[in-house]
Every structure is written in C-alpha cells, then in structure tokens.
Amino acid sequence: MEGILLAAEQIVVREDFDALSTRAVAERAKVPVATLYQYFADRDAIIAALIDRHVSAMDVRLTEAVAALGTYSVRSLAQVVVDAYVAGYRAHPSYVVLWFQGRVSADIVARVRERTSRLAAQFHGFALAAGLLKPDTDVLVLEVAADAIDGVLDMAYRNDFEGDPRVLDAGIEMIVSYLERHATPPGIAGVSSSDLAARWEPPGE
Amino acid sequence: MEGILLAAEQIVVREDFDALSTRAVAERAKVPVATLYQYFADRDAIIAALIDRHVSAMDVRLTEAVAALGTYSVRSLAQVVVDAYVAGYRAHPSYVVLWFQGRVSADIVARVRERTSRLAAQFHGFALAAGLLKPDTDVLVLEVAADAIDGVLDMAYRNDFEGDPRVLDAGIEMIVSYLERHATPPGIAGVSSSDLAARWEPPGE
C-alpha cells in the first residue's frame, strides 16, 4: 500500500499526470492490478490519497514555517507561504503535477477547495488577532489571496519544472500589494514575533 | 474541414476536453473518422487548430479593444486585456476549456508560450514608445504580467464557469500594482489617446 502510493508518485513525476493509470501503477509497484483495489476503491481514490498526503505535508511545513518567523508582516507571511510550497515541491516534485493537474474528479476538487478555505480562515483569524490586517477585513480577501498564491505557483511551475523564480518574485509582489491595501501600518512594517498580540495555532483536523 | 473544427468546438463546450476524441468529432461532424486524417495529421493537430482559432480571435479582440481606448494607463491596459478575454469567453465558451485544458502536447505548449512572448513584446514596445513605462523596463516585466493575466483568468474560470468576478477584480488589482512599479507618472495617471506619442500597431501573423 505504501508501495502503491510510492509507485503512483514516481509515475506522476517521471511521466505526467495522464500516465497515472491503474496498470502503470501496478506495474511499477510490482503488484497485480487487482491488488490496487484492495486498498483503493478506484483510480480516483489513489489520486485523492496522493493529494491528501501532499496537503498534509504542506500543512505541516506551512505551520512550522509561519511559527518560526521572526518578523510578522503581510509580506513576510506571503513570502513564507510561497517559500514553504517551493521547498515542498523541491522535496517532492510529484506534488507539482499532482497539485495542478490532479483535480480531476468533483470529489477531489471539493476537497481541495475546502482546504483552501480552511487555510484562508486560519490566516484571517491570526492576522486580525495579531493586528496585521484592518479589523473589518473580510475573509474573502484571504481566500482570494490564497487562490492567488495557488495561481502564482501554477504560473511559476507550468513552464518551468523547477519553478520560475522571476514569476515567483513577481507573484509575491502582486499578492503583497493586494494584501497591503487591507493591512494595518504594523502589518506593512512588520511586528517582531516577541511583540505579537496573538499566537499562531496549528490547524486542527 | 470547417465542419470538423466546428464539431470539435461543440464537443469541448458541451462535454469536456477529455471528450474530444477523434470518434466523437467525426460523429458530430458526420464524416468517417478516417476523413479527419485528410485534414489533420493527428488528434493534436485538431486541438492545435482549435487553439489557433482561439488565439487569432482573441488577438483581434485585444487589438481592437486597445486601439479603442480613450485613456491609456497601465491600469486601463490591464483592464482592457482582461475585459477582452472575458468578452471572448462569453462569446465562445469553448475557449475556456480549450485554453486551460488544451495545452496537451509539447508542440501546443510551445506555441502558446511563443504567442505570450509575442504579445508581451508588442505591449512592451508600445508602452515604452508611449511613455507609459520607464525606459529601462525589461520585456520580462511584461511577460510576467501576461502570464499573470493568464493565471488570473485560469483562477477565475477554474471553479466558476462564468468567471468569478471577485477573482478577476482582485487579479487586476494585483497586476496593476505590479506594473505601476515600473510605470511612469503618466503611465499611472493615464494619457489621453489624442496625446499619445506612439501608435498601437496590430500584431502581424
């Protein structure tokens, strides 16, 4: 079962998403196709499991990276998020393909969207409590920003398997400029972690 | 041959991109499958032809929309580009699917990228001649912006078949803020078309 997911990941990274067929996974994992169906209801379930892994790993990375920040500002938050993704993609190149091409069934799309909303809500709560965003800032702003980060990463990785750094930098610029419209002066200038009014909480399941 | 492309477009818009099989196209066009191969080398060639149509139509729209502007600024340019795309998608819903899911073969990807570069170069030439961007602005800036617009549209249409207007607005905001970093004061404030130092030239084939 571990082996199956590993094989699926390897296929995705060495070939492309469309190559992720049950046959190919089975062959690479060196198990009969029927064995796949012991662990996964169908092909979509394999993709979903892969994406879930990705999401979990990314959430851990993100949480830790944010917690480790020395200075909190909308810029440093945007930067740290993008950096976490980039680090994650570097460690597991399959994530790039999975994340941007794997939203294949309605079920998976819904799960990814739900997760984006959860993240946005978490950042919204934190940024407001910490005084980085104006008190009347709508959650929507963070949802759009989250989507934008997703889009920037898509752009950066679409044509460049390593993630085009110019696109990444430009993307961060764009997002920061958008967020700063809703930021407080400290949210723009930055607040030292020791002066922070709120604690960053890891997301619960 | 016209009929074949028409059929292909209808399939893409009524079903989805994966439904664009040679058999489906032939059936809808009411020609035998073998006949497709008289006009197109293979399935990818059909997709490429479809995308070429899209690109041509969009380029015409874009060119005309830019030429018709009353006031030129980086903001009005960004806005008019996004508007042109939105209008194009509204007129031909198949474009949404084609554009964001049709980049299927390396050949097609290369063509799309080449076209983005061409557009970016054109805008770069115009904006510099018209004094909207600082003279030392690199073409890169406009390529990144062009990619960003593409990404914003992708975001806006990914989850919402009509194009999420909030995402579109936020996206324009982001792009404008990025471009204004490289803009001249008139590029920010806007220049009346009658005072324009340069002419906007339609792109040649």
Next chain:
Amino acid sequence: MEGILLAAEQIVVREDFDALSTRAVAERAKVPVATLYQYFADRDAIIAALIDRHVSAMDVRLTEAVAALGTYSVRSLAQVVVDAYVAGYRAHPSYVVLWFQGRVSADIVARVRERTSRLAAQFHGFALAAGLLKPDTDVLVLEVAADAIDGVLDMAYRNDFEGDPRVLDAGIEMIVSYLERHATPPGIAGVSSSDLAARWEPPGE
C-alpha cells in the same frame, strides 16, 4: 453462517442472480470474504444451500397444503400445488429468482432433478393408493406433470414479477386436462378426504 445465507437471499431478491458474488454476500453479511469459505466450499455451494432451503420450505408447504385438502382430485391436487408455490413465492420473493436462475452448475441441476423425481414418485404412490389415477399409470406421467408445473410457474413469473394469473390459470387447465386422461372417475370427480383410501405421507429427508 445463517447470516451468510440471509445476505445471499437479500442480494438475490434486491438485485438479481448475477449480483450474487462472494464479495457482495460477504459485504452484506458483514464478514470478510475469506470467512465464507469456512462454511461453504465455493460459490456454488452457497447457491445450492439457498436452493435446498427453498426446496425444504416448499416441500413443507406442499405437504401441509395437500394434507389439508377437503376433496381430492387431480384438479384439486394440481391447483393446490400451484397455489403452494405461489404462496411460497409471495412469502419469499427470492425463491423466484433462485429457482429459475439458480440452476447454474451441474451439481445443482442434478439435485433439482432428483427432487422433482422424488416428488413425482410420492404423488404417484399416493394417487394410485387413493384410487385417483388408473392403476397402470406410469410414474412418468407424474414426472412430466411435475415438470409442467415447474414450466408453468416459470412462464408465469418470467415476465411478471408477481406471477401472471392468466398464465397460471391456463397452465393449471393444461395440466389437469393431461392428468385427467390417466385419472379414474373419482380422480376426476373428487373424493372427500374422509373417504380416502390412502394417507398422504410427508416426504422424508
């Protein structure tokens, strides 16, 4: 094990005979598939057990119904047999499917045939002893009649899940007309149960 057979029955009645897979049975019985093989040699053995249940239940019904008759004639016997089956099918709709589609392996076919012969012999012995059929009537006549009743029921239930009453009535008419060719005058006119020369014996296992 009771649960397994119950599950199998439910599947047959809610879906159809082809849905009676080991997996489906195990799932519905909430036991692992492997556990089925503790109680049954293979899939056919489950079907056979199901049919055996059906046969036993039907035999009990039949025996009691015949024993309860007030007047004995070939007509009343044919009628009571068909009625007993119809009542059985009404009580256990799974029997319809099982009986007419369940003869799947040579083993099961042989068992069903053996049972038909047994029933025919029993009726033959009784009818002769009771003076309802001419003394020289061959067992064959009753075997054919038994098969005919089976056929009539098949006909009646093949197209109509409730059993087409017109077909049932016509079928009884046909069988009676056939049996009356071999019947004695009392076998046609009917004999009161109190005047009966022979006792109806329940079939032994």
Next chain:
Amino acid sequence: MEGILLAAEQIVVREDFDALSTRAVAERAKVPVATLYQYFADRDAIIAALIDRHVSAMDVRLTEAVAALGTYSVRSLAQVVVDAYVAGYRAHPSYVVLWFQGRVSADIVARVRERTSRLAAQFHGFALAAGLLKPDTDVLVLEVAADAIDGVLDMAYRNDFEGDPRVLDAGIEMIVSYLERHATPPGIAGVSSSDLAARWEPPGE
C-alpha cells in the same frame, strides 16, 4: 461480421451462454476484440443479432410448415409448430441455448415478447377466418398458448439437449386440450386444406 456471429454461435453451443464473452467470441472468430465493436454496439447487440437470426429462421420454417399442412386442426397446428421448432433446434443447436438463456437485457426481452404477440395475432386471425376457433375467441388464448409452447420446449430441452420427446408429446397434449376448449367442431376434427375458408399468410415485417 458473418464470422463473428458464427463464432458466437459456436461458443454458445459448445460451452454455455455465460461463456459468450466478447473476448471469447473474438478469439474464436480470430479477430481482435476491437473489431467486434465495428459491427456491434456492445455485447448485448451480438446476442440480439443472434436471436434475430434465430427468430427469422424460425419464422420462415413455421410459415412454410403451416402452409404445407394437409389437414388443419388445432391439434395439427400445435403439432406443426412444435415440430418446426424441434427441427430448427436440431439444425441449429445453438438456438436452444440462445432462446432459453439469451433473454438477458430488457431490450431483447421486449423484442422476443413482441414477436410472440405478433405470432399469436397471426394465428388468431387465421384460425378465426378458417373457422377453426369459435368466433369470440380472444387473442389472449393464443398468446397463452404461444407462451405455453415456449414453456413446453423449455421443459423438453432444459434437461435433455436433444429435447425430451415424452415431454414434447405431453406438452402438445396439454396445449391441444386447452385449445380445443375454444375450438369449433371442424377445428377439432380437422379441415382439409382444399376446403379451407382462409389462406395462411406469411407474416410481413
């Protein structure tokens, strides 16, 4: 395409109906499986084509046999119908399996039923015009009789691949006794073909 149907027939007669898989047909016909789908929409279409052949051949046999009768009575009609089927089954043993196990999809069931109705109507029209059945005889009687003949044949062939002649004879007895209840005296005694008031017409499509 001829070869495909031939192969399908051979499989049905040498193995059984469940062995009629696309793979098996293709193998025996020595064509790739994909070729089947050039001529048949799916597996059911193959079965349907087989049954259609059967029906057509049987209808021809039936029509000719009835037309060749010297004496017309309900008995001779019942006999000739059963004889025609028996001769058909002898010539093409696959028909037995097809006819009694091939009614697998709703579509096929409907077609078979429609054909039975057509035949019944045809016999009804003829027998009334020829004065063999009482003028007020309902079509229903002939539909039930047609079903009964079907049932008798099923019985006769179910356990005996050659068709048990005792069952066939007994079956004819049953059907005749049923039909004679609705027959006119000439319908019972028989009418010479030269004295017949009506002509037997082949069924049109």
Next chain:
DNA sequence: CATGAATGAGGTTTCATTCAT
C-alpha cells in the same frame, strides 16, 4: 476459527491510427 492480503484470469469498452480501395 477467523481473516487480511494477495492474485491470476478475465470482463467490457474506447482509443488513435493505418491502409487498401
């Protein structure tokens, strides 16, 4: 006695493409 895990064999269907006519 119970069962998680594994699996070989097979099921139906679709695909893009070629080629002789």
Next chain:
DNA sequence: AATGAATGAAACCTCATTCAT
C-alpha cells in the same frame, strides 16, 4: 479525396479463490 474496415494497445474494474497468520 474519401472511406469502410481493421486493429494493437490500453483503459478501468470484478471475480472466485487461496493461504499464511
């Protein structure tokens, strides 16, 4: 130029059964 016919390859999935634990 047009096309009917053919097809190799692959897609996803289900099945009954075994066996080591």
